[in-house]
Amino acid sequence: MADARVEKLAKVLVHYSLHIKKGDWVRIEGSAVAQDLIRAAFIEVLKAGGNPMTRLGLPRLGHDFYTLASPAQLKFIAPTASLETDQLDASLSIWAGWNSKEFSGIDPKKMAVSQAANKELFDRYLKRIASGSLKWCGTLFPNYSSAQDAEMSLSEYEDFVYRAGNLDKRDPVAEWQKVSRAQAKLVRFLGILKTIRIVGPDTDLAFNVAGRKWINCDGHENFPDGEVFTGPVENSAEGRIRYSFPAVHGGREVENVRLTFKNGKVVEAKADKGQDYLNAMLDSDAGARFVGELAFGTNYSIKRFTKNTLFDEKIGGTMHIAVGASLPESGGRNKSSLHWDMVCDTRKGFTVYGDGKPIMKDGKHSRF
């Protein structure tokens, strides 16, 4: 029996997030786990007059690829992938898998070879998204693997996911438009600030954000959404921070991360678990020790940490600070192959200051 919320989600994704128009060439990618949402989106794109195409993942093929591929095979780029990158009008990525640890035994070097080979293509993809010529949205279809990571049953997890996307409301699109207007106000308020300082347990970290742009994330590129972010001035981070949530990246969890910044750069990094991985990531290139993103999570329907960045970084009242690449639309200029969002639970014992005045206390904004 179909869950009516799946159809509702497909409608929001196709009409609100991606705003599909007649004649749009639309790629829908996801694994077979997500087949219900893939089909619902396919139908919605057809109804909107678009031309849907699916790219389906099957269980264990990714693992087989990294296990068996030679360097030449790792570097292979299908001509079709290049064509799609240049010519698609819209692309919907649906995240859902069988096992969040499927790649844990794969040599990170092999994955890096493939990533490096795909970099040029990926840059072209990002450039088209930034310029508005390609519409992109990433979303998640509730599945057993993600539910287990979140320590929930599948039906509890479905409720969690759909509530975070306002799909429990009568008119989700109207809700997201409301979110967008409220966040626009916050963006205007933050836009006049020169400095942001985060103070809390084992934390006192200051940034210069003067001249940078705050971006309103209102359900277009991520769904669900709910954050505002900017790229702080690259050499400005000064002080230290401790993350009480595990930092999740590449199927790994790094626990109790403590970072110290001088002139924008991470000069000391400690973790209780996953120290080697943290070091390796921070040493991946010259930009990996600098902050690319500073953001407020504004989705107050998301309260629980579920080991999935799509949701965790949006928890209402939290902040996240990404080391590595900045997103050019914010005015950030940091370049790196890394972009690791680390979420700081600022909802308890934290005060955030803007130009010296408190703007958020225990997760509650003064202007939001």
Add this chain to the structure above:
Amino acid sequence: MAETIAGYSLSLKSGEQVLVLASVPALPLVREFYAAALGAGALPFLRTFNPELDEVLYRHGNDEQLRFVPASDRLDIETCAARLAIRGDENLATLAGADPARLAIGRKARKPLMDIFMERKGRGELKSCLTQYPTNASAQEAGMSLAAYADFVFAACFVDQPDPIAAWKRLSAEQQRYVDFLNKVKTLRVEGPGTDLTLSVEGRRWVNSDGKANFPSGEVFTGPVEDSAEGRITFDVPTLFTGHPVEGIELEFRGGRAVKASAARGNDMLQSALDTDERSRYLGEFAFGLNYGITRPTRNILFDEKIGGSIHTAIGAGYPETGSTNRSGIHWDMIKDMKQGRVLADGMSVYENGRFIV
């Protein structure tokens, strides 16, 4: 794997009724086992575990519905000669959000069935075996790909060897040697980093767990004398207690009782478990893990407690067959890697750096 379980663990005979309890993802193993059981002339029949339905029941059911046990379930357990339970979940957290009080109602309603099962097992009328089918959910919990996890399970079950049954018989014979030796020992002293614990095992029986009731197995265990534990011990293998991770446990014993306890992670869970009842601060089990096909923890007690080169102790209930008299509502196995430790038996070193030297 199916042939080893049918031929060795359950040693099925012609005409025996075999109850197979399995979850849906484990059906490929059920099919293989079905063929092996039929081949032995036995009478296999399948009942399924349905965690997703249990979740619906515990969410929506009234007390009467929670207490309902089909009469056929009782008949199954009263009449079968063998019972194979195959775990293999799609989501290990399916019941994580269920109300513990409501879960307890369901457990209580099924207790008479559990009692029949234990009694028939005790009288030797019923052979039982618990095993694990490798699924993505368990692989994910172990932090492994499904391919790597399946290899792990097969190595732990010795089914990657040319003759698995011969390998289990070898393990059984070797463990029996340790059991015969340990049955004559009065005191054990465990030494290692952060650890110096003395126990009396005088008059207690050691049990050779050799791949029959658990598959895989590979441990020898007893119930230590209840008031004998003295000293302290640290456990470095992460454990789960009622699904919650607890790590870095340190216990200090006086007169058999854990008087001091701390955990680096999940300390609240540890403290509340220790305060469950009168006897939950006393040891119910002491064991050596001897399956050297298991080389790493996977957050699954079926495998973790048998890691070759580890020991484990359980706080709470002891197994009556060992002579243990400790009764408690909990039984929590805590595991210690012994690659840097030793065990003295009546003052003589008998186990060093993860291996018996007797």
